[in-house]
Amino acid sequence: MRLQPIFDIAELCARKGVTQAILCPGSRCAPLTLAFSNHDNFEVRTISDERSAAFIAHGIAQQLQSPVVLVCTSGSAAYNFAPAVAEAFFQESPLLIFTADRPKEWIDQYDGQTIRQENIFGVHVKKSFSLPEDYDHPDSVWYIHRTINEAINLAKELPRGPVHINVPLREPLYPAKNEKITFSKNLKLISVAKSSAVLPKEDFIELQKRLTGFSKTLIVAGQHDFDDALARVLDKFASANQTPVVGDVLSNLHANPSVIRYSDSFLALCEDDVLRSLQPELLITFGKSIISKHTKLFLRKLKPLEHWHVQPAGTPADTFQSLTKTIRCEVKDFFKSLSSEKKEKGFENQKKENFLRIWQAEEHRTVLSMSTYFSAPIFSELALVKEFISSLPPRCNLHLANSMAVRYANFAGIEAGKKGIHVYANRGTSGIDGCTSTAVGHTLCNEVPNFLITGDMAFFYDRNAFWHNYPLPNLHVLVLNNQGGIIFNIIDGPGNVAERDEFFVTKQKLTAKHLAIEYDFPYLLVDSAKKIKNGIKDFLIFGGKTKIMEMLSNQEENKKEFEKFKQHIKSGYGT
Numbered sequence: 001m002r003l004q005p006i007f008d009i010a011e012l013c014a015r016k017g018v019t020q021a022i023l024c025p026g027s028r029c030a031p032l033t034l035a036f037s038n039h040d041n042f043e044v045r046t047i048s049d050e051r052s053a054a055f056i057a058h059g060i061a062q063q064l065q066s067p068v069v070l071v072c073t074s075g076s077a078a079y080n081f082a083p084a085v086a087e088a089f090f091q092e093s094p095l096l097i098f099t100a101d102r103p104k105e106w107i108d109q110y111d112g113q114t115i116r117q118e119n120i121f122g123v124h125v126k127k128s129f130s131l132p133e134d135y136d137h138p139d140s141v142w143y144i145h146r147t148i149n150e151a152i153n154l155a156k157e158l159p160r161g162p163v164h165i166n167v168p169l170r171e172p173l174y175p176a177k178n179e180k181i182t183f184s185k186n187l188k189l190i191s192v193a194k195s196s197a198v199l200p201k202e203d204f205i206e207l208q209k210r211l212t213g214f215s216k217t218l219i220v221a222g223q224h225d226f227d228d229a230l231a232r233v234l235d236k237f238a239s240a241n242q243t244p245v246v247g248d249v250l251s252n253l254h255a256n257p258s259v260i261r262y263s264d265s266f267l268a269l270c271e272d273d274v275l276r277s278l279q280p281e282l283l284i285t286f287g288k289s290i291i292s293k294h295t296k297l298f299l300r301k302l303k304p305l306e307h308w309h310v311q312p313a314g315t316p317a318d319t320f321q322s323l324t325k326t327i328r329c330e331v332k333d334f335f336k337s338l339s340s341e342k343k344e345k346g347f348e349n350q351k352k353e354n355f356l357r358i359w360q361a362e363e364h365r366t367v368l369s370m371s372t373y374f375s376a377p378i379f380s381e382l383a384l385v386k387e388f389i390s391s392l393p394p395r396c397n398l399h400l401a402n403s404m405a406v407r408y409a410n411f412a413g414i415e416a417g418k419k420g421i422h423v424y425a426n427r428g429t430s431g432i433d434g435c436t437s438t439a440v441g442h443t444l445c446n447e448v449p450n451f452l453i454t455g456d457m458a459f460f461y462d463r464n465a466f467w468h469n470y471p472l473p474n475l476h477v478l479v480l481n482n483q484g485g486i487i488f489n490i491i492d493g494p495g496n497v498a499e500r501d502e503f504f505v506t507k508q509k510l511t512a513k514h515l516a517i518e519y520d521f522p523y524l525l526v527d528s529a530k531k532i533k534n535g536i537k538d539f540l541i542f543g544g545k546t547k548i549m550e551m552l553s554n555q556e557e558n559k560k561e562f563e564k565f566k567q568h569i570k571s572g573y574g575t
């Protein structure tokens, strides 16, 4: 059959272990759609809005840690994948993006749905391939097979990420009536012998030596998927070396009781002399971005003498403008290989302990201030998020939309020991455009309860996340509806200009109630402090459908409460 090499793309993907495909409707992509949907090894889903589809694919890839196929037709459909492709690129999430295309000679010829698709995702894919449009010569078939193998290998190699395959297709695009779609046997697979980032022993000895020379070492963890083994080796290392570990909510280190989780609060408020006493000589970091602006500012201002970033692969990241060493090895191996032996008490050790105590004291002070602040009923988004997070079941996924939702969650923190709460957020590009769709992608391929906390703008922006036929009984969405982007009311800058409300906050009037009615989702409204406790109780009951709980509140009140919260933490310093 003429299209056999295109059908065999599905077979090659399946043989290389890919099982998930998101297919967007269209005719030019019909050969790909038919190939994946007729293949027994694929779980295929169809999503009509390509922007949402690509974020859903990213969510699935992130949840399963395995490449996901994404297919669309030619033209602007492909461009709609772009926001999620960028997010997947920075989050290192493996996607195999197939964009169907017109044959080359039809580009720029006023033909419909025809744009310049080669390299359309620019620098936000690991590589972009273009397949041949004719398959008569055996070398063309060899090239297609070779390309698919390479694309899958590349998507999985560290740093993982999206790979683009543009597929020009000639008509006819559909098999004739009596033709059946079959897949070739014995297709050639090309594998990569696993190469993992391992540091030679001599390098560890050298690092160990340098580490011993510092009495003020600080570890800061960026965004990282939950990893029980990493949490354990890190805990062991930190306690043996008396090293404070700062981990915000996206570091997924909340299981470790000693992790400093409120640095965003206290670094914003403590005096200069305290800040100086918290300054590290050696900073060790791993993971991706951190949420806390104040932690970033603190480390950029009070620079360490040395900064080591443990990053197995990818572009070296110098987040705090102090990087002196990129360490190419697995994070777990790094902390495991450096000494976790408890040292004898001595002067040097005393200095380390003092440094740890200062960090612990600031954290402790913040925890105490927070507990008094939250002891009275308060009607604010932050108070609701705090109450909600402390009521979460022991095993669930918590998805946090960009803007204040992720920040509130970071201020609230997750209790130590609740290691079954796995936290996700689109901090690759920090867009508000696909937060719900990404949570939907995760939900489609796990059985645990999934909760999304989102602002109203992010929620309505991505309302097509629900525009498909796949039930999501284990997804509950908490919408913090303050009728616009409260972040622009809170942060300095836009908060002070006359154009604030019209061009930054962009007030909007929608409520999630109508969306809930449209999709037949149970809906709960929280519009007073009295309703918070019972609202959360109902919200945590799963009844076979996506549930929405909406908090309707006023930006000015929220802003006032947020200020009060900060003042309360500050008052812990007696100023």
Ligand SMILES: Cc1ncc(C[n+]2csc(CCOP(=O)(O)OP(=O)(O)O)c2C)c(N)n1
Pocket: 402, 403, 404, 405, 430, 431, 432, 433, 454, 455, 456, 457, 458, 459, 482, 484, 485, 486, 487, 488
């Ligand atoms: C795709 C995209 N467009 C614009 C922005 C800039 N932006 C950041 S936060 C925000 C407002 C978000 O409002 P909402 O979701 O209601 O959250 P809130 O600020 O109220 O917490 C905007 C427009 C962005 N991050 N992503």
